[in-house]
Each structure stands twice: as structure tokens, then as C-alpha cells.
Amino acid sequence: MIIIKESEMEFGPFEENEVFQIEKSNLYKAMTNTKVVEFILKKESTLLYFIEAKSSSPRPVPDNKDNFDKFITEIVEKFLHSMNLCYASLFKRHEDSNDMPESIKNIGASQMKILFVLVIKGHSIDWLPPLKEALERRLQAYSSIWDVNVAVLNDSLAQEHHLV
Amino acid sequence: MYHSFYFGDTAVQSKSAEHFKQLSNNVILDTFIELYQEEMDKVMGS
Numbered sequence: 001m002i003i004i005k006e007s008e009m010e011f012g013p014f015e016e017n018e019v020f021q022i023e024k025s026n027l028y029k030a031m032t033n034t035k036v037v038e039f040i041l042k043k044e045s046t047l048l049y050f051i052e053a054k055s056s057s058p059r060p061v062p063d064n065k066d067n068f069d070k071f072i073t074e075i076v077e078k079f080l081h082s083m084n085l086c087y088a089s090l091f092k093r094h095e096d097s098n099d100m101p102e103s104i105k106n107i108g109a110s111q112m113k114i115l116f117v118l119v120i121k122g123h124s125i126d127w128l129p130p131l132k133e134a135l136e137r138r139l140q141a142y143s144s145i146w147d148v149n150v151a152v153l154n155d156s157l158a159q160e161h162h163l164v
Numbered sequence: 165m166y167h168s169f170y171f172g173d174t175a176v177q178s179k180s181a182e183h184f185k186q187l188s189n190n191v192i193l194d195t196f197i198e199l200y201q202e203e204m205d206k207v208m209g210s
Contacts, residue, residue: 115207115208117208125197125200125201126193126196126197126200128200129196129200149207150207151204151207151208153204157201157204161204161208
């Protein structure tokens with residue numbers, strides 16, 4: 001079993017073959033100028049959670065718009081680069097460094113369902129919808145092309161869903 | 165005079181306008197949170 005400590009939270013325990021710590025992978029280390037999420041979790045037979053953890057986020061108020069937009073851009077890049085890397089791996093683009101677990105590779109590109117999950121420690125639930133809406137707006141084209149969804153949780157919701 | 169407000173099945177009533185406003189905000193916020201939790205339950209299991 002594996003426990004992942006990120007942003008003052010402990011994720012897991014998860015079965016080792018169901019987790020791809022993409023940030024620590026050889027696959028990621030072989031890339032240039034790429035941003036990735038903390039880890040990918042195989043949740044069901046064909047469902048993958050791409051999990052990014054944060055200990056805080058900027059408030060979406062008018063005088064903080066630049067910081068908020070910058071935060072959303074960073075998260076969107078991590079989600080998209082991770083998804084691209086995952087598909088590149090499935091299409092055997094980087095066989096020399098491809099250490100993605102077999103259980104994830106075996107899902108196959110056509111069957112794979114992806115959920116982008118942002119977990120923010122200590123956030124009140126009513127602070128989460130603006131973040132989810134901002135991410136959805138920025139990911140709208142990719143969501144329709146790849147049929148991916150977005151979830152934004154705080155640590156208590158993450159606990160309810162057995163992530164922490 | 166009572167201020168009254170029905171939000172779905174929930175009735176909010178108070179003689180004090182300020183208290184009524186606070187109660188109404190709480191009811192709306194609780195419902196907002198409940199709906200978000202339901203949405204997350206659905207999306208996490210999709």
C-alpha cells in the first residue's frame with residue numbers, strides 16, 4: 001500500500017499498482033518544460049482520477065483577479081500536460097522511460113475515462129464552486145473533445161470519497 | 165409583523181428583519197452546499 005503526502009494532506013492508502021506518481025516518474029523526468037499533477041489514481045476499472053493537491057488558493061474577488069487567473073492557468077496546465085503524457089504513454093511514444101503501471105496501461109486509450117480532481121486543504125465548501133466553474137470554463141474545449149470532467153474538493157469531501 | 169420566506173420545503177420566519185435576513189442567507193447557503201456535495205458525489209463516481 002502507498003500513502004502520498006502532499007499539501008499538508010495524506011492521500012491513501014492505495015494499492016501500489018493503482019497509483020502512478022507521475023511527478024516522481026521516469027516518464028516525467030524525460031520530459032522538458034512539462035507540468036504535471038501529483039498523481040494518477042485508478043479508481044474503477046476504466047476511471048482515472050488526475051489529482052492535484054493545494055494547501056490554499058487565491059480568492060476569486062475583483063482585486064485579486066490576476067492571482068486567481070494565474071492559479072487557474074497553473075492547474076489547467078498540470079491537468080492537460082498530465083493527460084497528454086498519459087495518452088502519449090498509452091500510444092507508446094516514450095517506451096524507454098515509460099514506467100506507468102501496467103494496470104493503467106491495460107485500460108486502453110479508447111476505454112479510459114478521466115476526471116481532473118483538485119483538492120484544496122481547509123477550504124470551506126462554498127469557496128469551491130467558483131474554482132470549479134473557472135476550471136470548467138478554461139477546460140471547456142478539452143472536456144468536449146476528450147469527455148473529461150472536473151471535481152474540486154476540500155479535504156473533508158476528499159475524505160468522504162476515500163482519497164485522504 | 166413577521167417576515168416569512170419559503171425556500172423549497174424550508175420555512176424561514178422572524179420578527180426581526182436582520183435575523184430574518186441572516187436565517188434566509190443560512191438556508192440558501194446550506195442548500196447551495198448540499199447541491200454542490202450532491203454534484204461532487206455524482207461526478208466522482210461517474
